Amino acid sequence: MSALLEELPVILGAFWLTVRLTLATAVAALVLGTVLAAMRVSPLAVLRTVAAAYVNALRNTPLTLVIVFCGLGLGLVLDVSFSDSLSTNYLWLSIIGLSLYTAAFVCEAIRSGINTVPIGQAEAARALGLTFLQNLRHIVLPQAFRAVIAPLGSVLIALIKNTTIAAAIGVAEASLTMKSLFEQHQEAVVPIFLGFALGFLVLTLPVGLLFGWLAKRLAVAR
Amino acid sequence: MRASVLYDAPGPRGRRRNLVLTVVFAVVLVVLAYLAFRKFDEKGQFDAALWEPFLRADVWINLILPGLWNTLSAAATAALIAVPFGFVFGIARLSEQAWIRLPAAAVVEFFRAIPLLIMIFFAQYGGSAVFGLTVTSFSAVVFGLVMYNGSVLAEIVRAGISSLPRGQTEAALAIGLRKSQAMRLILLPQAVTVMMPAIVSQLVVLLKDTALGFIVAYEDLLNAGARILPANFRNLIPSVIVMAIIYILINVAVGLVAGWLEKRSRRSRKTTAKPVAPPDSMTVAAAP
Numbered sequence: 001m002s003a004l005l006e007e008l009p010v011i012l013g014a015f016w017l018t019v020r021l022t023l024a025t026a027v028a029a030l031v032l033g034t035v036l037a038a039m040r041v042s043p044l045a046v047l048r049t050v051a052a053a054y055v056n057a058l059r060n061t062p063l064t065l066v067i068v069f070c071g072l073g074l075g076l077v078l079d080v081s082f083s084d085s086l087s088t089n090y091l092w093l094s095i096i097g098l099s100l101y102t103a104a105f106v107c108e109a110i111r112s113g114i115n116t117v118p119i120g121q122a123e124a125a126r127a128l129g130l131t132f133l134q135n136l137r138h139i140v141l142p143q144a145f146r147a148v149i150a151p152l153g154s155v156l157i158a159l160i161k162n163t164t165i166a167a168a169i170g171v172a173e174a175s176l177t178m179k180s181l182f183e184q185h186q187e188a189v190v191p192i193f194l195g196f197a198l199g200f201l202v203l204t205l206p207v208g209l210l211f212g213w214l215a216k217r218l219a220v221a222r
Numbered sequence: 223m224r225a226s227v228l229y230d231a232p233g234p235r236g237r238r239r240n241l242v243l244t245v246v247f248a249v250v251l252v253v254l255a256y257l258a259f260r261k262f263d264e265k266g267q268f269d270a271a272l273w274e275p276f277l278r279a280d281v282w283i284n285l286i287l288p289g290l291w292n293t294l295s296a297a298a299t300a301a302l303i304a305v306p307f308g309f310v311f312g313i314a315r316l317s318e319q320a321w322i323r324l325p326a327a328a329v330v331e332f333f334r335a336i337p338l339l340i341m342i343f344f345a346q347y348g349g350s351a352v353f354g355l356t357v358t359s360f361s362a363v364v365f366g367l368v369m370y371n372g373s374v375l376a377e378i379v380r381a382g383i384s385s386l387p388r389g390q391t392e393a394a395l396a397i398g399l400r401k402s403q404a405m406r407l408i409l410l411p412q413a414v415t416v417m418m419p420a421i422v423s424q425l426v427v428l429l430k431d432t433a434l435g436f437i438v439a440y441e442d443l444l445n446a447g448a449r450i451l452p453a454n455f456r457n458l459i460p461s462v463i464v465m466a467i468i469y470i471l472i473n474v475a476v477g478l479v480a481g482w483l484e485k486r487s488r489r490s491r492k493t494t495a496k497p498v499a500p501p502d503s504m505t506v507a508a509a510p
Binding site: 041043044045046047050056057060061062063064065068069072073076077078079105108109111112113115116119122123126131132135136140147148150151154155157158160161162164165167168174175178179182183186187189190193196197200201204205 | 227228229230232240243244247248251261262265267332335336337338339340343344347348351352426430431432433434436437444447448458459462463465466469470473474477502503504505506507508
């Protein structure tokens with residue numbers, strides 16, 4: 001227990017990095033996922049095919065592999081560099097990997113939301129003369145988003161847990177910090193584990209409650 | 223909603239415009255692919271020497287297949303323990319006895335809420351620190367996979383049994399079956415049908431998660447692709463790409479089984495209940 005209190009600043013710092021990783025990835029994945037979903041329902045076969053191939057490939061690849069590819073493949077072999085500081089560079093590369101992976105799930109969530117919008121909505125929009133993009137932007141996507149708030153909450157919770165996999169390329173977020181604290185305080189493995197587990201509960205449970213409440217509040221009345 | 227509902231069937235002008243846009247986007251994609259190709263080529267990633275190992279039988283037999291075998295054996299071991307775990311805890315959560323129901327609920331919710339990786343780390347370090355055991359990376363990975371996926375499976379089992387019409391239990395009890403008999407003879411056979419697709423999808427997740435073993439130096443497929451092969455041939459990018467293709471092929475195959483099971487259980491006459499969605503589903507069901 002004393003180890004836990006003694007290392008509290010380190011632990012909070014690690015969780016702060018987890019939160020920043022989550023937020024940066026969430027924004028990037030939401031944008032990329034929405035674009036992919038629009039591509040998957042677009043009139044152009046080339047866009048549909050590319051988006052479908054992307055989503056199927058990323059959803060069936062382990063996230064660890066994606067992050068290793070970004071960290072070691074892009075970072076070490078191809079010399080992609082965002083910062084002179086090595087640790088900042090790996091942070092950005094892990095955000096890229098997490099975003100590419102999460103976007104595939106966001107795309108599938110939004111596409112399932114598009115399927116819940118009654119056909120009459122899009123038909124009425126077409127009858128008014130709206131083009132495909134106008135139809136998506138003004139009629140279909142606003143309703144689709146409201147239908148998938150709960151699933152997007154599940155994606156976000158999965159993302160919070162998935163940020164731990166950035167440990168594979170040495171980003172010192174919560175899980176890697178926990179591992180090094182295990183090594184420093186062998187006598188206090190159980191309290192440290194429970195402390196970190198509590199930290200993740202504090203992050204994930206409120207997100208679940210918030211999105212459940214939002215989903216109810218923003219549901220489309222039909 | 224079918225995609226074609228979102229836009230009018232193109233007329234002559236629309237077809238022309240779509241053709242132009244198709245060409246434009248195709249060119250953009252080709253340019254992007256070319257830029258990636260240039261970048262790879264600059265670093266010599268298309269050197270035949272980097273790809274040639276994948277044409278050699280000894281590389282597959284000595285380096286890749288043992289990794290694949292370890293991945294599959296960790297996945298199979300974890301699945302064989304996680305499925306019974308899921309049934310026990312899923313049924314326990316439906317118990318009428320609070321002293322069974324509440325602890326089961328606590329276990330399931332706890333392990334679903336925390337990341338798999340910290341469980342694997344805990345198994346590794348906790349096993350030796352608390353019990354004085356040497357925990358191999360295999361056991362640590364299997365432990366984490368069982369606790370996490372077992373808890374998710376428990377939720378699937380609970381959802382599957384709860385999705386059955388209440389009349390099934392009532393009729394079973396009315397003809398004099400005990401509660402355990404009703405569960406075993408009436409509810410479970412029907413529930414298995416409705417939850418089979420969700421269970422198989424969860425097993426795909428489990429298989430993908432075995433790659434976490436890479437982080438604790440378990441010698442799995444990803445370890446073969448990202449550590450062993452690059453150490454021998456300095457071909458990290460080609461070898462990670464080949465491993466990704468192997469993972470995708472395996473997962474697509476298991477996914478096809480899940481799709482087939484779902485179709486089968488939709489037209490099954492064993493039960494009137496529809497297949498259940500996995501908990502925390504990341505999609506919503508379409509409007510009827």
